[in-house]
Amino acid sequence: MSEDPGGHETSFEERLAAARDKQGLKVAQSDAGRSPDGLDGNALAIGMRVGVEMVSALVVAVAIGWGLDYLLGTKPILLAVFVLLGGAAGVLNVWRVFAPKHGPASSRGVERKGVPTRDVPAKDAPAKDVRIEDRGP
Numbered sequence: 223m224s225e226d227p228g229g230h231e232t233s234f235e236e237r238l239a240a241a242r243d244k245q246g247l248k249v250a251q252s253d254a255g256r257s258p259d260g261l262d263g264n265a266l267a268i269g270m271r272v273g274v275e276m277v278s279a280l281v282v283a284v285a286i287g288w289g290l291d292y293l294l295g296t297k298p299i300l301l302a303v304f305v306l307l308g309g310a311a312g313v314l315n316v317w318r319v320f321a322p323k324h325g326p327a328s329s330r331g332v333e334r335k336g337v338p339t340r341d342v343p344a345k346d347a348p349a350k351d352v353r354i355e356d357r358g359p
Contacts, residue, residue, distance in 0.1 A: 279312035
């Protein structure tokens with residue numbers, strides 16, 4: 223009873239891939255080729271994400287500015303300040319979406335393709351004992 227139903231040694235995914243190859247069906251790569259930031263999607267999805275980032279930052283900032291102006295009686299001042307802060311926060315969020323991603327390997331001096339390494343000691347590593355010897359005349 224411990225045998226596979228059908229008596230095959232291969233997994234279902236392998237048999238499915240073989241059947242699709244036999245039929246000439248091209249299957250899109252699943253998550254193997256996707257980047258962790260999720261920007262491999264279509265342009266509409268990226269545009270919607272950027273739009274939502276900008277609008278949500280502005281809406282939150284306007285609400286905070288209007289609420290503080292209402293409570294403190296400083297009608298246009300804080301609203302204008304928070305609109306500027308909200309716009310800056312929205313631009314920062316969009317920058318984070320499109321900025322190049324550097325993983326933890328880049329901060330530890332691990333070599334990446336085309337990038338030279340840096341000799342950066344770890345925070346908890348003891349300092350190296352450097353001795354200069356007198357070699358004489």
